Amino acid sequence: MKTFEHIAEEMLHIPKEKIGDDLTPKDVPDWDSMNYLLFIAELERAFKMSFSMDEVMNAKSLGDVRKIVEARKK
Amino acid sequence: MKPADLKLEDIKVGDSASFERSFSEADVVTFATLSGDTNPLHTDETYAQATKFGRRIVHGMLVGSLVSRFVGMHIPGKRCLFLSESLSFKHPVFIGDALVVTGTVESVSRATRIVRITITIHKKTGEEAVHGIAEVQVL
Numbered sequence: 001m002k003t004f005e006h007i008a009e010e011m012l013h014i015p016k017e018k019i020g021d022d023l024t025p026k027d028v029p030d031w032d033s034m035n036y037l038l039f040i041a042e043l044e045r046a047f048k049m050s051f052s053m054d055e056v057m058n059a060k061s062l063g064d065v066r067k068i069v070e071a072r073k074k
Numbered sequence: 075m076k077p078a079d080l081k082l083e084d085i086k087v088g089d090s091a092s093f094e095r096s097f098s099e100a101d102v103v104t105f106a107t108l109s110g111d112t113n114p115l116h117t118d119e120t121y122a123q124a125t126k127f128g129r130r131i132v133h134g135m136l137v138g139s140l141v142s143r144f145v146g147m148h149i150p151g152k153r154c155l156f157l158s159e160s161l162s163f164k165h166p167v168f169i170g171d172a173l174v175v176t177g178t179v180e181s182v183s184r185a186t187r188i189v190r191i192t193i194t195i196h197k198k199t200g201e202e203a204v205h206g207i208a209e210v211q212v213l
Binding site: 034037038040041044045050051052053055056 | 157158181183184185186187188190209211
């Protein structure tokens with residue numbers, strides 16, 4: 001099963017060693033609006049969960065996204 | 075034919091549609107001209123006869139272009155923004171082969187409005203020619 005890190009690496013093209021919760025679109029060249037949406041959609045498929053539109057809009061960092069995923073797992 | 079006009083709310087996992095198509099020699103020549111891919115496997119009967127295929131084959135991406143038709147005309151149709159596709163070419167398609175294109179909705183993301191569709195293109199004889207995944211956003 002894919003992990004959050006695998007999906008971030010695959011969809012946002014972040015090198016594995018650089019993945020961290022403080023990363024924002026400013027730090028990741030391929031974190032544009034469309035890749036971000038594809039990243040979210042892939043997380044939803046992989047973890048069989050749904051984001052709300054507010055969550056998608058308000059997440060500002062990789063850590064924000066991770067917190068949403070982890071909250072759904074509980 | 076007018077494109078379908080499905081809204082995101084109209085689309086659910088498991089929805090599917092299909093259509094049929096075959097490609098003529100003129101289609102292959104036109105695609106070779108448009109794309110610039112005049113590889114002899116597609117355009118030179120003598121060359122193609124000497125290959126393991128025994129005759130010219132239709133460009134894979136010409137067959138793959140049917141994915142564009144599927145998402146642009148069927149699911150979701152008019153509101154489609156085509157984001158990505160991945161294709162695997164399983165068996166060669168020859169001029170005149172009758173093809174059936176089928177797409178099935180695999181996932182629907184309400185938050186991102188992204189719909190993922192599994193596409194299969196079968197020959198009417200049963201062989202799977204192309205298998206792929208398309209991702210679209212419903213505008």
